[in-house]
Amino acid sequence: MRIYSKALIILVLLTTIACKEKSKTEVEAKANPAETESSQYIPQSWILNRVEKAKSKLEETEAGSIVWNAMEAHGGLAKWYSNGPLSFRFNYQPVDGSTQRDSYQTIDTWSNKARHTSTTDSTAHYGWTGDTAWMKAQDSTAFKYDTKFWALTPIYFLGQPFILDGEGVNLEVLPKKMYKNKSHDVVKVTFDEGTGDAPDDYYILYFQEDNHLLSAIRYIVSYPAYFKDGGHLPEKFMEVIGENRVDGILFPTGYKTHWLTEDEEPGEYITKIDVSDVHFENNLPQDFFDMPEGAKVIE
Template identity: 60%
Template sequence: MRTSYKLLGLFLVLTMVACKQTKKVEAVANPEVESAEAKYDIPASWIEKRVEAAHKKLNATEAGKVLWSAMEAHGGLDKWFSNGYLSFRFNYQPLNGKGIRDSYQTIDTWSNKARHNSIEDPTSIYGWDGEEAWLKAKDSTSFAYDTQFWALTPLYFSGQPFVLDGEGVNLELLPEQEFKGATQKILKATYDAGIGAAPDDYYILYINAETNLVDAFKYIVSYPQYFPNGGHAPEKITVSQGTTTVDGIVFATGFKTYWSTTDKDGLGEYITKIDVSDISFSPTVEDNFFSKPEGAEVLNK
């Protein structure tokens, strides 16, 4: 990648961060801007109640105990919900050059709302407000992929294992395996019918028996828009590439995705490189940040 492109990418990311965190950048110039911000106002009592419920539910089964230990190793469910709005750049790069998806996104981890900005054109945006998927772009080439499907997909990479705390998630503990020289606790997560956009999806987490960190996970894509007659894409396995700790939460700094096989370690052809960067939490976003902006198209009509 040329240096000029790297500098341009950095400039665009910094520009988006500045737009998202208006108070930090513009409060001095405009003292009234705070009234146009939405604060992360989840009461501590709500978070405590949700975490206690998850702890009680998960520690009632051996599979749940494994997931809870992974959440603790990654920083804890309480901190995950207390830190505020999560932002990061997620650069998904298939090695065949097709379907590259590079965006800077902000997620409301409490209610799973999302807003993405294109890295190439920060004025092109899309999101999920909890009920509607929306898109606002200069033309049809701005996002050459299904933005409705992708709005929350990166969270299910970078948010593991925390994204499995909710209702309708079923856990099964599978036999331990050796993976890349380390013993792994194997945990399969499936969903009740009607949960999410693709309830037939599953995840199989490889949780390091020594560190309790998620070293890898297998998954399938069964999104009905892609498979209207049922079925799913072949199973893939995604392997974490390094970690960083941000406000007490341990994140992978990237992933390598392979086709899943029955060979040693289950790693088939290497197909996708993912870089995760510019990870941060913030207590505020612009008012109505996740809502459909004026001029945007509603996707899930």
């Protein structure tokens, strides 16, 4: 009788352990990084797997190694994804008085989804679901700019260098540059055809040689909706301003954008950008990045 009781207890324990392992496996199976789940629901094992793949790929080249060192210096790619979706205010202010672009936004760093809210009307929103651009606003003039283009544009600046871990990203080492009396490693970033809405965009990133921190970003805008026959705006030079460490990740407090001169130096000052209210979100509704009822699709 005692032998039977012990055997029964052991059987129950083994069954309980098996059920727990099955549940864990089912949760991880749902967290396919190629699909649309937000990073706040992604198991740590998926995050570590993505980080290890990114590290292996980046360290194969000199340019990639520079970028990996920069990721580490800015807080680490694992921390970037583990913190969950990123929220911040990005206030883009052209000095000539042209259209200001100012919104509170939350970005899913895992799958590049976005939701913006007007800073003057909390009921006005727009976003990107991963497939669809949308807007919901009672006043049709709530956003006087191309919201489809702008849905992910700010994260391509604020998310440097972490956004360079994915597919379709090409990295090239350029000659070192002296900037603000410091030597900088310089990496040019281009994109494969079909990557994003503007694959002809490029970025040239200045990383301080001694501490690997990002000091400046040169870039062009080649968005096809603006340049239907090809081409792009002249190259710009963006100074990275200030430091703000949030949950282990180092962010700037703003940027100053200039036209680039023929000598590849910052020229005419054209845009002031303030970055504030930076924090990571850990408790968003699962449908947070979905297109809300009553929103209209932006083509």
